[in-house]
Amino acid sequence: MEFGILGPVSVRARGAEMRLDGEKQRTVLAALLIxxxxxxxDAELSWFLWGDRPPATHTAQIYNYVSRLRRTLGPEVGIIRRPHGYLMRIGAASFDLLRFRDLAxxxxxxxxxxxxxxxxxxxRDALTLWRGPVLANVSEHLAGSEGPPLEEARISVLAGRVEADLAVGRHPQVLPELTRLVAQYPLHERFRAQLMTALYRCDRQAEALALYDHGRRLLGDELGVAPGPxxxxxxxxxxxxxxxLHRPLDQWH
Incomplete structure (x- = not known):
């Protein structure tokens, strides 16, 4: 069995995707996996499901969602009731978040x-585990709470992969990707530093300096800070x- 949250929440068994009954059941599953x-x-599950306006029957409804999950997942996965909450043991099943962290x-x-x-x-192998926006089909409360730190982890791994490519001389190959990344994350100093380095190594010194000046103004205007070390x-x-500048960037830290 394979569990996935790095994209839409999913469960696969014997090569086929298993059907989950709606957003709330996916939310309970994702919360227990995380x-x-x-x-x-129970209180945290309730908040992830309904925010600060749970129904009077929220404990019973959570129990029903968990019961249906047990039937769907079968005996390979244990969802165990404890006083005022649950825990889940996935046994030999795979979980993309754990694999991502291991590879990272x-x-x-x-x-x-x-x-x-x-x-x-x-x-690169770690990044291929991402299938789209993380937690894409769960409640807004769970996605809003758990999604940003997971996305930060993805961005950090992406920056590390670019750093590794720069270290082995692939600056011409990563230049287009870094240009897109700086446009997408203009306040991300590590991507900007990597793009400045790649531009310099490609004999585009003036563009590298202009990129620094633009970043300095942006950091000042948006965050009120100066560029980092x-x-x-x-x-x-x-x-x-x-x-x-021809040394690996990790040696600059």
Missing amino acids: AEGSFFP GQGQSAILAGKYEEAGDLL LLREIHRAILASDPC
Whole structure:
């Protein structure tokens, strides 16, 4: 059995997707999965399902959603009732979030060890697990609470994968992707630093400096802050044509 939340919440068994009965059942399943086997209280499930206006029968309704989940998932998965809450044990089933975290951790370790080709492959594998917007078909309360930190984790892994590609000299290949990423996340300093580095290595120094100036103004106007240490150091290095710009970016931290 395969559980997925990195996109629409889904369950697959023997190669086929299993039918889940609506948004609320998917919300209960996703909340229990995210708890990773830990106790999940009724009060939090209620808030994820109905916000601050639960029906008078919310405990009974949660019980019904869990009962239907048990029937759908079968004996391979244990959903255990505890006083005032539940916990779920998925046994030998796979869960895309756990796999993503495992690959991301291995990739980061490879970067720290200077194994950039291996790191890039691991982080690419982690990113392929994402099937679209995370938690795309659950309640707005669950998606709004748990979605942003998961999306931040994806962006961090994406930045790590770009860093690994830059470290092995793929700056011409990642330049178009980085241009799109900076346009999509204009306040993300790591992407901007990576794009400045790629532009410099492609003999486009003036564009790299203009990118810094634009980012400096944007950070000041939007957040009231100055560029961080990494951006400032890369800007200084570009002005000085410092050969350290050809070193892996993780060595600048």
